[in-house]
Amino acid sequence: MIGLSCYILADTFFIARGCGAAGLTALNLALPAYSLMHGLGLMVGMGGATRYAIAQAGDRTARQNVFSHALFLAALMSVPFLAAGLAAPRPFAALLGADGAVIGMTVEYLRTLLLFAPAYFLNNLVLAFLRNDGAPRLAMAAMLSGSIANIFLDYLFIFPLGMGMFGAALATGIAPCIGLAVQSLHFLRGKNGFSPRRTLPDVRQALGILSLGASSFVLELSSGVVLLTFNMLLLRISGNVGVAAYGVVANIALVVIALFTGVAQGMQPVLSGCFSRGEHGSAALVYRAAVVTALVLAAAAWLLGSLFAGPVVSLFNREGDRELARLAVSGIRIYFVSFPFAGINIVTAAAMSAVVRPREGFLISILRGLVVMLPMAAGLAALFGTAGVWASVPAAEAVVLLLLPLIFRMGSKAGPDFSPLD
Template identity: 50%
Template sequence: MEKTEIITGRLPKIFVHYVSLNVLSMIGMSCYILADTVFVAGGVGNSGLAALNLVLPAYSFINGAGLMLGMGGATRYAVLRGEGRDAAADRVFTQALALGAAIGCVLTLTGFFFTPALARLLGAEGAILQLSVRYLRTILLFSCAFMINNILVCFIRNDGSPQLSMAAMLTGSFSNIVLDYVFIFPMGMGMFGAALATGLAPVLSMLVLSLHFIRRQNHFRPVACRPKIRTVQEILATGLPSFVTEFSSGIIILLFNFTILRLSGTVGVAAYGVISNIALIAVAVFTGIAQGIQPIISVNYGAEKTERVWWAYGAAILLGVISGLLFLVFGLLAAEDIVGIFNREGDMEMTRIASAGIHLYFMAFLFMGANIVTTSFFASINRPGPSFAVSILRGLAAVVVFLLVLPPALGMDGVWLTIPAAELTTLFISGILLYRARLENKKIH
């Protein structure tokens, strides 16, 4: 879809086109971890499930760093193209790609030399330590692939090819599921097999993305240019909310793991692993909506089409709230059935803890969609300050506060209520920030 169509075409059709493709892409991407969880639970058992949940923060960091550069760079790219500054847009792509390669190399070296220490830092010990190291080292060795793939997906989506971005992400995700099964069961590769399947997914995704260049459909390309601190700062500032949203989920998993270990032990951590992985699907839908509106808002913002910007934002909020309500109803009606998919050992204590957790934790979805969409909205109109404030509040600050207050008072119920309380608080604050933004200038600029 060309830039001119985004600016002048029928907005409902464009909205459905971009959002639907991105929601499907993100759901497919969330299958990375969900497939690992199901197959690890069946092939390795609850110890493998606990180990997987302990190392998820590292994966969140890698994915978050890639999204930061991809979303930050691609948002700047879309705004510059909307303004007609194509040469500057190419320089943004070049520097985002160089940053991604550099960060990927550092993470790869970390995988070679520091994996055991990192696994211990994440809370792994005993038999779980060995399983965690095996998974974590493999994931870190594929860091460059994760980084570059995320960057290309975001840029190609903003270059008028959301279908190809979706196809690439789904190819990676579904190949991950197939390889998970093959590596864990017929080949008996255990945790290493699960990690290898996940690591190969972005490689296969990039093969699909290469069609954008082979067919010469790309409007961006690497160019010879000197690194500019200002460009790097713009990329990082615009993309930082995406990093905070992704990485903070890993930090929160880490904090939850430590809290639950004290309250319910390894069984509680395994139960939380079930809930956090199911929550990935909901977050994927909300993130897909948020990423889907980003090109629409950024290009129209650059072209000063204010009414179209606000229409896209409002439609995304409505869709996010409806989706959250559906997820909550599903959780209330099918909690034990959901847990049964992962609890292959038939542990009744795990079923009890996880089912109770789903009933309380899933209330967060009523507010989460609106918060994630608002974070993307502020970033898409070049307002990194409010975007960062919303993302850091819902992703870390409010969660830490409620995690310190609620579990001591309510036990495990307090753990499960932490996220709903944090999301509700964030919704209130984001509403204030949005109201102030409209008061400051109704034309956004």
């Protein structure tokens, strides 16, 4: 997940150095489209892989049916993004808030990014299944290979070749293709327990996959919606420089959030396996280990962010814009307070889906991403301006954390007999 988040972080760094603050603003305006695409891919991948893990006690046909339905859903979902990249990148960019000053750069990045939609969806799908098919190291190698290639290609396309925003988007799009090439080794070696097969469509199977992956989708979708909302608020409060500062803060935070998502995804196969065997005590132990891991990572990220906010921001501020630096440094120090709360919330939402309690997972995700976050951002921005926008993230995450015991008690009667509070 660090590797995946570096797709965008590398873009942020190289675009900031090669295209300046205008390029950074254009990138941040385009990122909600990436979050939506990535979220849908995770929904199908995580939901399908959870079904696959639980079905491993059954026959091979059941497992193949799960993968075939997930593959069909991923292909179907990629079509609108591909069509938007081909036919309507400019209206899409305008919808995301791009104006005359940066719309050209935003369109250039969006068009290229969306044309690689099928690769993103297939990459997320196969990665999740690999982790549940005894090949987590290959999945990690695939993600890191794509990330390293993306960083190298970013530099090559933006600087020696002078391809600007198009080069950055092209490097980001090639990365999942390289990841898929590495993942293909699982099939070439004949170690795969899953492969597509001809099967009749089963609406219940498809809905089951989507329901178990819904919390992963909402997690990513909410990131995009929050990004879009914050962009709009900051455009009104501090203009394009505020959006550029948020681009720095959000993309550094993306790496830390990816750590929590990585812990959650690493936990899922183990937790689902324990649960399917009825080992609820072991499942609860796995969950607690994941929470402790997330908290340690959160503390380290907060400490590093607080100590080195200035030097880190300067890496993304080629033009030495003092206002951008002031806003971004303040943003890092306030925004990063959210990490301990976010780590627990993300891991807990994933744990609920992993033990077939998707309603609780969905509720946690939608509360932290939309229901609590958006009014908190609007209210605090009205009261405290830019500082209020930054503060809305830790405030919303803390509120959702306080609501977790209530969510568990509400769902305990309807779902399987498992609770992280056991």
